[in-house]
Amino acid sequence: MNEVSAMIELVLVYLGAIGAASSYYIFCKLKEISDMTDDVGTELAAWGFMLMGFGLLIETIVHLIHLYKAVYGVTIVLPSFLYVYGNAFSPLPPALFLVAYTLYFTGVYVSHRLGSLALTITPVSVIAIFLGEMNALMLLMLFLAFLYSFENKNKKFLTFFSILILSHLVAMAGILDYKMTFVFVRIAFALRAIAPTVLVYMVIRKKR
DSSP states (O other), X not given: OOHHHHHHXXXXXXXXXXXXXXXXXXXXXXXXXXXXXXXXXXXXXXXXXXXXXXXXXXXXXXXXXXXXXXXHSOOOOOTXXXXXXXXXXXXXXXXXXXXXXXXXXXXXXXXXXXXXXXXXXXXXXXXXXXXXXXXXXXXXXXXXXXXXXXXXXXXXXXHHHHHHHHHHHHHHHXXXXXXXXXXHHHHHHHHHHHHHHHHHHHHHHHHO
């Protein structure tokens, strides 16, 4: 048994479970608000958190597979999962995150129109198209949502989007250094799982 690997995967499973639960909690709260106010933007953002929760849940299952392998030395093979050098991977979470981030961006846009910062999106769009990489597209959506939150001085969502942006920058660093890819992927997952948990903490702390 690789004790270090097992401990790392156990921590990642814990963070992923908490992150998925936090995403679902935020979904429920935003859905309540949208039902009371009929705010389409809030409902779009709510469904974004639901999709993010599903994505984190699937990624948590991936790390459960890694944990089982670290403890028992056997890889659990599940349908629709890919396996690279013994590391499990699911292509579904990135697609879920991209749609979720698009819903965040759209939701904030619908609820709060962007003003003077509109011109700043052009360079980011060009970079994302040039790179043609999903992480770049997700960063674009997150950056736009970050700009909207910045203009509306929403510190909670600024923190949330900042952590998510950092997670995908780390993931892109892993692509640039293939020898460290799976190390960067694990760090990126930890940051992505922490983001909704931090948001829930900031919301609860403000209520007290």
